[in-house]
Amino acid sequence: MASRHFTEAVGTHLQSDSRENKEEKGGHDGSDDDSTASSYSNTGSGFSDDLEPEWLDDVQKNGELFYLELSEGEEEALFAQVTASQSAATNHVRFSDKEVEIITESGKKQADSSNKSEAKFKKFAKILRRRQSSKRIAVNRKEGGAPQRPTSILKNQAGQQPGVVVHQQRLKDVYVYLNPKRLCSSSPPSPEKGGLLEALLGVVHRPGGNAGKRGEKLTIHALVPHSPASKCADILIGDVLVAVDDVDVTSENIERVLSCIPGPTQVRLTFETVGPVERCVYSRLKPSPPVSQLVRLLWGEDTVELQMSIAHIPHILMYLSLKLDSESPQEEQEILYQYPVSESSVQLKAVRGIFLTLCDMLENVTGGQIVSSSLLLRNQLVHVGYWKEGSNLLVLGVPASRVPLLYLQTVIEGVVRTLKVMYGSLDSAFCEMENGSRLDHFFCLFFQQLIQPSHLIDSSRPPTPDISGTLFLDGLPAVRWLTLPADIKVEVDTVLSDFESSDFGDMSEDFYGMRRLYVILGSCLFYKGYLIANHLPKEDLLDVCLYCQHYCLLPLASEERVGQLVVWREVFPQQRAQPSPACHPGHCEPHGRYFLLIVGLQHFMQCVLLESGGCASPALGSPGPDCVYVDQVKATLLQLESLDAGIEERLCAPPTPCLSCADWFLPAGGRDRQDAVGTSPILNRLTAAIKPPSPGSIGRNLFGELGSGLRGRRPSPQRSLSDSGSEGHVEGTGPFTSGLSPFATPDTVRRTPSSGTRRDSLGSGGSDGSGGNAGFFKIPRLKHPNPFYLGSLKKSLTERETEEMHNVLKLTAGAENTLFHYVLMETVQGIFIAPTHKEVHQLSGSIHPQLIQNFYRCCLSIRHVFQQSLPTRDRRGSERPQSTRGLGPVKEHGVLFQCKPENWTDQKKPAPMMTYWVIGRMLLEPVPQEFYVCFHDSVAEVPVEMAFRLSFGLAV
Amino acid sequence: MLQAEALQLLCLTASSGVPLFSRGSSKQLPFSIIGSLNGVHMFGAGHGAQLSSCETEHGSRVVWRVFQESLMLIAVSGGGGSAISELQLRRLLENVWNCMVMVLGQDELANIRNVERLKREVRSCYHLIDMLLERINDGQGMMGYLTQCADCVPLSNSGRVQETLDSFTQAADSEFGCLVVHGRVAHATEKWWSRLAPQEVVVLLALVYSLSGTSSCDYPVFLPQGSPTVAIRLLCFQLLPGVQVCVLCGPKPSLYQAGKELLSRFWSPLLETLRGCLEQTDRSILPPSVNLRWDVQALLLINRESRRAITVCPRVRGGASANATPLLSSARRLELLTHFYTFAVTRYFTSEDVSPASPASEPAPEDFSQGFTHVPVQCYLVTDECKCYGLQSPQHQLYLLTDLSVPTFALRSVATQTLSAITAATGF
Structure with a gap:
């Protein structure tokens, strides 16, 4: 369900209305939790000014909750994008104004109706609020962002520019997807309702x-x-509904017309609208900002449109x-559930x-x-998979x-x-009527992720994982882990x-002498989609992670700043649902x-995984x-928020182990080279490549005992270099950074090796930390800016240092770092x-993304081989001979x-070739462990050596 | 119920679903099952969905294919220990169809007038079809049915034999002549390689192999691609037990004339040489000049241009150290080689499957290698039994099985050395 931040009251009466409704609802439900909850929440959460948490309205009848709210920064950015594409923002104003009035009326009308319709109205009001707030921001943008009371803006605008508003009766066509099957067939909707x-x-x-x-106009009073x-x-x-699929409708015949819709279909509704037909409003939907997709x-909006965009691809x-x-043969009675109900699936x-x-x-x-x-x-070749239950x-x-x-x-x-x-089982998922729309949403997400993952994720962000990458990483029975510095x-x-x-x-129940509601079985923590701590057993972790993956919560957290996300639902962890075969005496x-x-x-x-029953009070309903x-x-x-900076530093730290970009291994065409060298990205790449010895947070942790020279560099100059690329000198970085400041031309970079400091360091041999200090950034004399310094760096370090660097920073042997990509899976830990993503992004070249795509596709194949060689388990759980x-x-x-570079123009010389391995190994x-490396x-x-080196640094 | 590792081949008319024959080692499937297998495909075709294959959890497979919109061939394999891959089943169906065309001609099969008559006529193909079915997993070292490349045996003193074959073919008024040793091509005329499609060569070799007991014969054949409607003559003579020479020719010369005059004129002086060759090939497929590393367990070398293949599966180890692990059984090695070839070809390498005969409407199995942005050129596998290495160059494909004792990082050089050793010695 959608909800957006709402800071100022738009219509005060509206909000107070809804507050009353909430309280009424609480009283009506008569649940103890609710009353205690509302009293708690005030003291418990230091950041919510409301009496009740914002998400309370979104809790569904069955207790489930999916509440997502973007942070304000994201929202503004989002709407700024929208406004940019809108030309006639004033039109909204009038509309909004009108809406408010209509609401008030309908609100009054409904005030004396049943509780149920009040609840409905409350939700409706909230939707309106949301819509209102979006428009407010749009207006604010136009006005230069001056925060004013939105209502006053509305009023003023409407008054000042009456000419803008076209008071014309116009017709507009709207396509709506209807599915009569979703209705409970048992009780036909009564006319009163x-x-x-x-x-x-x-x-x-x-x-x-x-x-x-008779024949009254069908004015829409509410949705x-x-x-x-x-x-x-x-x-x-x-708006006034005038026709359905070109059949004129009034209040007299509408029911009959609608009842004629045989099955799920798209209908064209014609509306008479008071205002001008606003294309711009819809444009918000169509070329909608990719972030928000x-x-x-x-939020459950707009699924039809996304569904339409993959309609040409058969899937079901x-x-x-x-x-x-x-005995009672009915058409299609064997179909218990089906998605999508569109042309794409008709043939299948x-x-x-x-x-x-x-x-x-x-x-x-x-x-x-x-x-x-x-x-x-x-x-088109279509694969069909089966699962019999x-x-x-x-x-x-x-x-x-x-x-x-x-x-x-x-x-x-x-x-x-x-x-x-x-849902516990497939039968309970598919056979219960009420799950219908939830499953539709579930599978809409599922197919969108499968068929057009790039539509969901903003393409401007770090390299969008192609379908193979998503398939492979999501298919691993494991969660992406981020190694963090020990502290x-x-x-x-x-x-x-x-x-x-x-x-x-x-705040706890004990304090009030009550039995605990839930026992916390464990929890796991994600930062930007990386798992950073896990206190759950592996199988539970995988269950939780599957849910998060399915609802794209992990990419969501990494891409957008989530204002607030609250998800609550009953789950059926697979390990716990099955009776454990190993019975411990006296324990059940x-x-x-x-x-x-x-x-x-x-x-x-x-x-967080909670358990009720057991030693906590059993859950009812x-x-x-x-x-x-x-x-x-x-x-x-x-x-934990205070740790944000530390984790961010780890994320921004140059990749450990060190990675190379595929493009470096191909001599680029003459012209390209000039371009590439001239831009700062190459510098970033350079730093990324040299970086390993730099005291990134991991490095700090490992090099903590090294010489003082190392400690002195903790402020991590490399981070700013490789990250922003625009900052100037950073304190305490020594001659190296000055030589390689982002403003330096490649020539200076090339020349720096000849500077005195460096030559000294060559000789120093690195007996202790201070020697290592200079040695770290020694750049060998090279004709071209060769990024692979590490080999010679090692020589100038003490044995022990070399050892450590070897283990942690560079996986490959030899003078150059040749590692492009890796995935290491710890099967036991999951x-x-x-x-x-950031590390991969830093290495962006023209060939490297292709290489990574290839890597993942190859991993699909490799993993399949491993899977087949494992003692296979039958679906029913019995071990196959x-x-x-x-x-x-x-x-x-x-x-x-x-691989060869694309568009090789030089006809005289054969295109340069680069060859690379993708190797998988199962230990x-x-x-x-499973280990994939490129x-x-x-x-x-x-490879086994590399695997051990990689897992060496992995402390869980 | 179909037993594990059993294989059944069904043939029905595509339009009416009348069963023509059902071959296979195990008990024939009940008619209702045959009917449903066919019905499922027909139902799908009626709805615009062409069913091509399916698989069960134990590796059983069903593969459908309709040829010339007249005949439907269905292969059903039981799963179990050595599951038959989809590629093998597809190749089987194609080979069976080609055999039927070769024997009966395309007209007969594409326009069925009398089903009962066709049923009787098809019986003449049974021995070939049964051979193809047995060959799926028989461990004889014939991979041509899978690779669609002619199995070859390179002879050491090749110059004179080649000359003799060329002149013999010419004297028989033909351009297509071939010397066959144990079902493998030892020599063939230039036109044999250049004008015959590899699929044709494969079924012709199967036919020649099936005729190996007869001293001479004159067999009318249709070439599935070159001449599917006009029969030509295949003259086939046995020179020595296990050595045959055959020519494709027109109305002349008669079998008697060719057998009486040409055979003795050209081949008598060479009989001793041939006998020597036969003994040598009994020992090893490769000529003695090729020094294979002792730790090579088996190999398959394919020449991608001429569509020829050599399968080597050494019987004994030459120069192995005393404590070397014993060789796997040759059947197991060939099985592994087959699996490895199938594995590499379906995932990474281009399979030599561009047959112009199969119309575009035929369902192409998924080509996993198409999804790669860069070209896979080599691959290896380390299993419990052996190490496999495959490499692909524009001209060759090499699939190599080695001992576990070979270090993984050395596999690549072992493979490239082996490739250059064989190509240098045989000019393959």
């Missing part, structure tokens, strides 16, 4: 005083939240029943008979469950261009596990442990219920989020490390790639 108009379309029309009058009409931003309060999807997810009731849906027959027949013929099939659809069959069809066959299995296992974590790590762990002890002081697992609480603030996100726990998590995060199948167990697999001893071909490497 607004009939189909309200139930199906989500338009509230209250026949005014002259009710009964039902989450309805098709409200999701489509083009339908505004006050993901957020908008999470169906949950089919294998048991056919032959039509051939569902194939899937059912194959599933049934192959089990009879071969004795094994079908796992996949391939078919050609409109000259009881007497039902989950079918997932995706184009081969997006998901290679050898990874389809991992994808489908991921979906099934996520659904099981969220920060300890602090983070301490803070988390403090929280997990549930010692909330006067408590049969509790589990709840997942995710709270995000800025770039931090904490996931579907409890909503408890304010105390939410506030405690928030407090924890606020406590974590993996890979270069951070291990057979020497195919190639047998594979321990190591490597592929050598060859079972001493700890199970390095230049120049050195014969023993």
Whole structure:
């Protein structure tokens, strides 16, 4: 559900209205938590001025909550982008003004109606508030950002420029996607409740005083939240619905017309609108700022449009029943659930008979469950994956261009596990009516991530992971881990442990002598999408992470500053749901219920797994989020916020282990070279390459005992160099930095080696720290700015230093650093490390992104080989007899790639070639690990050595 | 229920679904299953979705393919220990179709007038089809059915034999002549390589191999791509047990004439040489001049230009140290080689699969290697049994199986040395 920051009251009466509603609701529900909660929240959260947390309205009936609010900076930036594309912002003003008035009226009308409609109205008012606030910002921008009371702006504008407003009756067409199947078929919507108009379309029309009058105009008085009409931003309060698919409608025939819609379809609604038809309003939707695309999807807006954009790509997810009731044959009765209900899936849906027959027949013929099939659809190869659960069959069809066959299995296992974590079982997910719209949202996200991940993530940000990369990293049974300096790590762990002890002081239940509501089983902490601390068992961590991945919470936290994120839902951790085979005498697992609480603030996100039942009081019904726990998590995060700088420093620190960019290994074409050298990026690359000895936070940690010269450089000059590239000299950096300041031309860089200091350091040999100090930045005499200094650097260091640098900073042997990319997965811990996005971004060249894309695609293949050689487990959990199948167990697999620069213009000389290895290795001893590495071909490497070196620095 | 490792081949008419035959080692599938397998595909085709393959969790597979819109071939494999890959099944279907065309001609198969008559006629292909089915996993070292390259055996003293073959072919009024040793091509005329499609060579060799018991024969064949509707004559003579010479020719000369006059004139002086060659190939496929490293367990070398392949699976170790691990059984080595070839070709290397015969409408299996932005040129695998190394150059593909004792980092140089040693010695 959407919510945006709301600082100033837009319509005071509105807000107070909604407050009253909230309180009424609280009283109505009569839940104890609610009353205690509201009293807590005031004291507990130091940052919310409201009496109640903002997210309280969004809690759904079943207690679930997904509340996302961008921070103000992001919002403003977002709307600034919008305003830039809008020419006639004044038009909004009038509209908004009008809306407010309409609301007031309808609010009064509804004041004496039932509680239920009040709740509805409250939500509606909030939507309006949001809309209002967005427009306010838009106006503010136009006015130069002067903060004024928005209402006054509205009034003034309307008064001052009446000419701008076109008071014309105009018609506009709006396309809305309707699905009559979502309606509960048991009880047809009664006319008193607004009939189909309200139930199906989500338009509230209250026949005014002259009710009964025939053929009344269908003025829109309100919109039902989450309805098709409200999701489509083009339908505004006050519009008059005049036609549905060119059939003229009035209050008399509307119900009949709507009831004629047979199945899910898109209809064209024609509205008569009082104001000018504002294209600009819609333009906010269409070329919407890419940053917000993901957020908008999470908010549940605008799914139809995104769905349309992939309509040409065949994809489907169906949950089919294998048991056919032959007595009452109904059309499509075997389809328990289907997504999407659009043209993209029509063909695949039509051939569902194939899937059912194959599933049934192959089990009879071969004795094994079908796992996949391939078919050609409109000259497009489509892979279909199967998952049989009881007497039902989950079918997932995706184009081969997006998901290679050898990874389809991992994808489908991921979906099934996520659904099981969220709903307990596939049957409970798909067979309960009320889940319909939630699943639609779930699979909309799923297919968007699978088919057009780049649409969700802003392309201007660090290299967007291509589909292979996303597939591979998401498919790993592990979470991306960020190694932190020990001091920060300890602090983070301490803070988390403090929280997990549930010692909330006067906020805790103990204080009031009550039984605890929940036991905190553990929590994990993410920073910008990297896991930085985990106190959860591996399987629980993976469950939690699957949920986060699915809802894109990890990229979200890394890309945008989240104002506030609160997620609450009951989950069914897979490890806990299954009865553990190993029975400890005298111990039995408590049969509790589990709840997942995710709270995000800025770039931090904490996931907490709570248990009720067991030693806490059993949960009754579907409890909503408890304010105390939410506030405690928030407090924890606020406590951690001070560490922000430290972690950020680690992220900005040059990559450890050191990485190279593929482009450096190709002699660039003459012209290109000039360009490249002239720009500062090459300097950044240089620093990134030289950087290893620089005291980044990790380096600090490891080099802490080194000479004083090292300590002196702690302020991390490299960071500012490689990061901003525009800052001047940094204190305490010695001659090196001055030589390599961003303003220096490449020539100075080249010349610096000849300077006296450097030559001295050559001789110093680095007997102690001070020697090492100078030696670190010794640059060998080279004709070209060669970034690979490390080899000679090593010589000038003491043995021990060399040893350490070797272990941590540079994985490859030989004079040059040849490592391009790596992924190390610790199977036991469920974590993996890979270069951070920032590190990858720093190395941006023309070939390097391709290389990384290739790397991930190759990893898909390598991992598939490993998977096959592992003792395979049946889906039913029983271990299959291990057979020497195919190639047998594979321990190591490597592929050598060859690449040439694109657009090689020089016809006389053959294009230069660069070859690199992508090697994967699976280690079972001493700890199970999978290790993927990509390095230049120049050195014969023993990957296992690299693996150990890499895992050396990985302390969890 | 289909047993593990069983393989069934079904053939039905595409339009009506009448079963023509069903071959395979195991018990025939019940008719209802055959009907559903066909029905599923037909149903999909009616809805614009062409089913191409499916797989179960134990590695069983079903592959469908319709040829010339008249015949449907379905391969069903049971999973289990050595699961048959999709590539193998696809190649099998293609080879079976080519065999049927070679024997019966394309007209007969593409325009079915009388199903019952066709059923009877197709019986003449059974021995070839059964051979193809057996060859999927028989460990005889014939990889041509999979690689679509002619299996070759390079002879050491090749000059004279080649000359003789050329003049013999010329005397038989033909341009296509071939000397076959144990089902592998020892020599062939230039036109044989340049004008015949590799798929044709593969099925022709299968036919010649199946005729190896007869001293001479005259067999009308259709060339699936070169001449699918007009039959030409395949004359085939046995020179020595295991050595055959064959020519593709027109109406002349008669079998009697060729056998009586030409055979003795050209080949009698060479019989001793050939006998020597035969003995040598019994010992090793490679001529003795090639020094293979002792730790090479097996190799497959493909010449990508001429579409020829050599499969080497040494029987004994030459110069192995005493404490060297014993060789794997040759069947297992060939199986591993087959798997490794399939693995490398489906994922990284370009498979030599550009057959102009298969129409564009045929479902192409997913080409994983297409997704790479850079060209994969080499790859290796380290398993519990051996190490595999594959490399691809514009002219060659080499697939090498070595002992575990070879250090991984040395694999590459072992492979390149082996490649250059073989090409230098045989000019392959």
